[in-house]
Amino acid sequence: MKYCEKEIRKDYENLTKLLIEKKLTISTMESATAGQIASLITDTEGSSAVLKGAFVTYCNEAKIMQGVPAEVIETYSVYSVETAKEMAKACAKTYQADIGIGVTGTMGNVDPENEEVSVPGQVYFGIVFQGNVEGFSVEVEPQESRLMYKLAVAKKIYDKLRRII
Numbered sequence: 001m002k003y004c005e006k007e008i009r010k011d012y013e014n015l016t017k018l019l020i021e022k023k024l025t026i027s028t029m030e031s032a033t034a035g036q037i038a039s040l041i042t043d044t045e046g047s048s049a050v051l052k053g054a055f056v057t058y059c060n061e062a063k064i065m066q067g068v069p070a071e072v073i074e075t076y077s078v079y080s081v082e083t084a085k086e087m088a089k090a091c092a093k094t095y096q097a098d099i100g101i102g103v104t105g106t107m108g109n110v111d112p113e114n115e116e117v118s119v120p121g122q123v124y125f126g127i128v129f130q131g132n133v134e135g136f137s138v139e140v141e142p143q144e145s146r147l148m149y150k151l152a153v154a155k156k157i158y159d160k161l162r163r164i165i
Helices: 005-024 036-042 060-065 070-077 081-095 144-165
Strands: 026-030 051-056 099-105 124-129 130-141
Touching: 005 036, 005 124, 005 144, 026 081, 036 051, 036 144, 051 081, 060 070, 060 081, 070 081, 081 099, 081 124, 081 130, 099 144, 124 144, 130 144
Parallel strands: 026 051, 026 099
Antiparallel strands: 099 124, 124 130
């Protein structure tokens, strides 16, 4: 599937405005997307009213340092719905945000640090909304660049967020 960067940026502008209108706060803990979700949110004026903070936790140790239980990563792997949900819970708790997003996965390559569980294009994310936690697993088709992989994941997360909020 081909994704349109301009449309995804517009989606996040609309999301940020909706969060401002509803007086909802959000935080992220991102691995695979490396802060792209937080960046998209902050592209809209007034976003400081809703984005409480964000973590880019590219390695397992960083996830654990920010509150993801090591046992979850050891039991289910870093690439799992369970880990993504814990990431979402940890950032929401740390920042006392209404919404927490956790995202982990592999873009277009195998992770050399986690070869046995790394599947290119397999991404997991968790969303906490006012205490309720949901986890998702999605496949991202090959994209032309790392940016487009991140934007494709951002679009999938946006679509789920809009259904939840």
